[in-house]
Amino acid sequence: MEIAPLLAGICGSDRGLILGHSSPYLAPLTKFPAVLGHEVVGRVVEDSPQWSKGTVVVVNPALSCTSLALKNPCPACRKGRPDLCYYRGQHDIGLLMGFHTHFPGGFAERMWVPSHQVYQVPSEMKPERAVLTEPLSIVLYGLSHIEWSSVHRVLVIGSGTIGLLTLFALQEKDLTHDLVMAVARYPHQQKWAKRLGAEVVSNLSAPALTEITGTPYPHIWHTPSWRPRGFDLVIDAAGSSSSLQGAISCVRPGGQILLLGAANEMKWDFTPIWSKDITFYGTYGYGPNPDQTFNQALNLLHTTTIPIEQLITHTFFLDDYQNAFATLENQGREPIKICFKPRDPDFPPKA
Numbered sequence: 001m002e003i004a005p006l007l008a009g010i011c012g013s014d015r016g017l018i019l020g021h022s023s024p025y026l027a028p029l030t031k032f033p034a035v036l037g038h039e040v041v042g043r044v045v046e047d048s049p050q051w052s053k054g055t056v057v058v059v060n061p062a063l064s065c066t067s068l069a070l071k072n073p074c075p076a077c078r079k080g081r082p083d084l085c086y087y088r089g090q091h092d093i094g095l096l097m098g099f100h101t102h103f104p105g106g107f108a109e110r111m112w113v114p115s116h117q118v119y120q121v122p123s124e125m126k127p128e129r130a131v132l133t134e135p136l137s138i139v140l141y142g143l144s145h146i147e148w149s150s151v152h153r154v155l156v157i158g159s160g161t162i163g164l165l166t167l168f169a170l171q172e173k174d175l176t177h178d179l180v181m182a183v184a185r186y187p188h189q190q191k192w193a194k195r196l197g198a199e200v201v202s203n204l205s206a207p208a209l210t211e212i213t214g215t216p217y218p219h220i221w222h223t224p225s226w227r228p229r230g231f232d233l234v235i236d237a238a239g240s241s242s243s244l245q246g247a248i249s250c251v252r253p254g255g256q257i258l259l260l261g262a263a264n265e266m267k268w269d270f271t272p273i274w275s276k277d278i279t280f281y282g283t284y285g286y287g288p289n290p291d292q293t294f295n296q297a298l299n300l301l302h303t304t305t306i307p308i309e310q311l312i313t314h315t316f317f318l319d320d321y322q323n324a325f326a327t328l329e330n331q332g333r334e335p336i337k338i339c340f341k342p343r344d345p346d347f348p349p350k351a
Helices: 012-019 024-029 133-143 161-172 187-195 206-213 241-250 271-275 290-303 318-328
Strands: 002-009 039-044 056-059 118-120 153-157 179-183 199-201 231-236 251-259 279-282 312-317 337-341
Touching (some): 002 056, 002 312, 012 318, 133 290, 153 241, 161 179, 161 290, 187 199, 231 241, 241 251, 241 271, 312 318, 318 337
Parallel strands (some): 153 179, 153 231, 251 279, 312 337
Antiparallel strands (some): 002 039, 039 056, 056 118
16 A cells, blocks of 8 residues: 655664664665665555545554565464564565665655555644654564563663663553663753653763662672672663673673664673573564554553653654754754654645
8 A cells, every 4th residue: 555654763773774884684685775764654645445545554664474465475474473574585575664675665755565564543643753653662572572570670771762762661561660770871862761760870880870779789700899789671772782781781690681673793792691691682573463562552652641752853854864864963963763754744635
């Protein structure tokens, strides 16, 4: 079905691709030239049996045998796990819309999406709020991996869009915790992290954490005294070598680490993971039931009293893309989520 994007968010993976920071591991699942943009809210262009013209929807951009309705799907898709599709990279199936020549994304005036991979936005929800559905879905599926019964102290490293939406989800879902701390480098990120209920530090230095967490435990091998107490759960929402090393250092022995978002190539010592008996979760996409994940994200965004749409700090017309990406790199302009929009917001006409 044909969609006219109203807003399309710039994701960290878009930035990584343009700057040449992306891992080559996923290169076989991409095909260029391509139109980027997979965080999309838009309008249905034409009436169809499933959708009425003018309906505002958000897009599930995942590609799989299921999304392409292949007659002979792979074993994973047959078992209801399109998120683990074996045929990505084959049969011209990519990873996500926006990273493949044949499946253009939302940085455009039009895109085409399987009709079963869009979800209606409540009529009173602003597009600026709805466009956060896809990244929030990433967060919600990631959090579903965690064994929450043993979690009381949580550390979130990184306070970009994914990190702040993680704090939002922890608060809105009232997940079990006594302390939530966030590492936020810049003042505008720190302001939002505090607004979302977190204790905030600007870095992972020992003095900063000691001031809040205290140091009642004795020193153990290769660690300053604050680390043995550690955090039950550390969520790495930055995806850098230093953030992951920090997560491994700050998690308690027997704790859990969740890697959210698109981390890239990194080299580090695996010894702390096995010697501290850490459970490490890698997570991708929206899980085996994306309908449930997207609808849960839409519901949270719809019912919250937090003006979460204010995470959209800048919007640019498509032909002003150079300014958009320059702003993303300029922390002086306090960017969090940057989106593209059409020049005529009433195109196509509403039904």
